[in-house]
Amino acid sequence: MISAYPGTAVRAAEQPLLDAGAGPELMQKAAYGLYRAAAGLLLRRRGRIYGSKTVVLAGAGNNGGDALYAASRLLARGSSSTAVLTAEDVHSAALAAFRGRGGKVLTLTEENTGTVLALCRSSDLVLDGILGTGGKGGLRAPAAGLAVLEPARLRRGQAPAVVACDLPSGISADTGAAPGAFLRADLTVTFGAPKTGLMAGPGAEAAGQIECVDIGLSTHLEAPGIQRLEAADIAGLLTVPAPGDHKYSRGVLGIAAGSAAYPGAAVLATGAALATGVGMVRFLGPEPVRRLINLQHPEAVCAESAVAQTHVQAWVAGPGAGQDEDQRQRAVDAMASGLPAVIDADAISAVVSSLGPQVILTPHAGELTALLTNLGKSTDRAAVEADPLSHVRRAADLTGATVLLKGWATLVAAPGGPVYSQAEATPWLATAGSGDTLSGILGALLATDSAGPGGPGHYARLAAAAASIHGRAGALSALEGPVEASRLPAAIRRVLAGFLQS
Structure with a gap:
């Protein structure tokens, strides 16, 4: 059985750990899990990481930080990477680590949205770290202009693999609703526990495949918002003639x-x-x-x-x-x-x-x-x-x-x-x-x-x-x-x- 929890519940489960000063440790666990998943996807698509091109869509807060730290690890393995900053207050330590590994940085504006889209489409991998579980509403301009980006699973021919950090940006972590523009992913790497928004409505379609990175929240989570039966659960419900x-x-x-x-x-x-x-x-x-x-x-x-x-x-x-x-x-x-x-x-x-x-x-x-x-x-x-x-x-x-x-x-x-x-x-x-x-x-x-x-x-x-x-x-x-x-x-x-x- 897979259990998913509202974003509000996951944030509440994180709070005792954050209060105890474990924030940097949680971020590194999340970033490493994101890196592992992204690296695996690159290896499956290209056969190697060296020489690949990565774009990071980095917003404010921890999601942008997770994506930047993950991209830093890909830089260390020979990937070139550009971080597109969609907000002014990007995680400073993660951005410094990214720059320290040779990553390029540009700021998204209304004027350069087309250039950024072309950059994404010519890359091998896009890491979506614009909005996290605390995001309200859909993507706002200029980031809303990126919603037309199609992941590989939805487009025949060459297209970048899109990996969402925790959940696709613009999707409600609590319900899966899409109140405005949102991104779609081939793979969503979610932290602590799957979010209910990844299993319902537009969020379920946008998420693609889902991988969960354990960052130590299980003992702090209560009743799930949504559950999903797995093969063993279904087998246990079948009646066999005697x-x-x-x-x-x-x-x-x-x-x-x-x-x-x-x-x-x-x-x-x-x-x-x-x-x-x-x-x-x-x-x-x-x-x-x-x-x-x-x-x-x-x-x-x-x-x-x-x-x-x-x-x-x-x-x-x-x-x-x-x-x-x-x-x-x-x-x-x-x-x-x-x-x-x-x-x-x-x-x-x-x-x-x-x-x-x-x-x-x-x-x-x-x-x-x-x-x-x-x-x-x-x-x-x-x-x-x-x-x-x-x-x-x-x-x-x-x-x-x-x-x-x-x-x-x-x-x-x-x-x-x-x-x-x-x-x-x-x-x-x-x-x-x-x-x-x-x-x-x-x-x-x-x-x-x-x-x-x-x-x-x-x-x-x-x-x-x-x-x-x-x-x-x-x-x-x-x-x-x-x-x-x-x-x-x-x-x-x-x-x-x-x-x-x-």
Whole structure:
């Protein structure tokens, strides 16, 4: 499990050490960790450090100091380096050390922003030390003009590797929000503990890969703001059939999905659920969709009955329901059944408050916007996308349900906490039917859950596990080319096999 903490919490954890006079030691630990990561990145890209070109974007405060000290070590190994000062009060000792190793220095102005951008683009490495965890708002002029710099991972052909010092400049360390211009990185080297802003919203996309440098704060940190499941955590949530199990004891999932207008959603959700290992799928829906389901998945038991008349352990309702009133009613009944239920797509519009955490809502940003507005908290999609962490927490608290907000980093919030973030997906999963597949995976995990009824955190963990399985399956499928949702079940099986064999 990876735990991330708000920037305010990390600064509070540092304070006792700073009060004890350990500030210079902490800075050297951070700078050395940053140097090690930057050197490793140069070696992977060039094969050597000697002869490389480095640019340091150095702002006021400790982040600029960390970046300058790290660059000084690269200078000692034969890299040439230029420090671009974005503030007047740069860390004086670090700047002196940088100059002492032969580093060049220039000050960023409105007039030379284009020259600095060209310098960055012609370099091998850019160290972003403009703003740290105490930064408020986005980048301001003239530094805002550097936000167009693209790291290597986002640009084909030659581009510098961008390494962010603690977090990408302009990103909120507490929420991942981007209230203005910000930089993007290939790698973020964060100090003491991962920041919540690296795992949510624009911050998760901007961070690239994340490495954490231990500077001795662990005993001073309290409850994390966000957690991320790792492979071992997910493996521990999977239920493996035991001798004597049968299709009913392994878990029966009810699926009320699809309509005459959108029959494919039902097929995709059913296929994903079966690939995840549920004992049986009972499908409820109109006759044309039932026929299509049985053509693709003859093992599914199909009917046109009511939720109350169907014996299952969990429900998936809403994908592809469209304007089908029977399917929409089944979604309402599933939410009221007391059973774990995944409520997706068109059914989210029927959500009310006072649900339980066993109901898991799976909106994208647009659907979450509509949900919050329907519940009296008017917002817009741009606000949700700019700060998804705050909005997913609000939705969970307002509804009482567990809320899974799809995105580059998928966030899962239980009412009152905790919050999980999973970012194993590939952009190739941004395709029609991807969300239906996620619903099927999650429904299967709920139906096969051997732990039985749990607290809010339990359902949030299962939802985070489903998001991770979905993301990993998409990434695996993308190795063979563009992702088709209908082909994801094969990749889901391979992902689960890897968990179970580890």
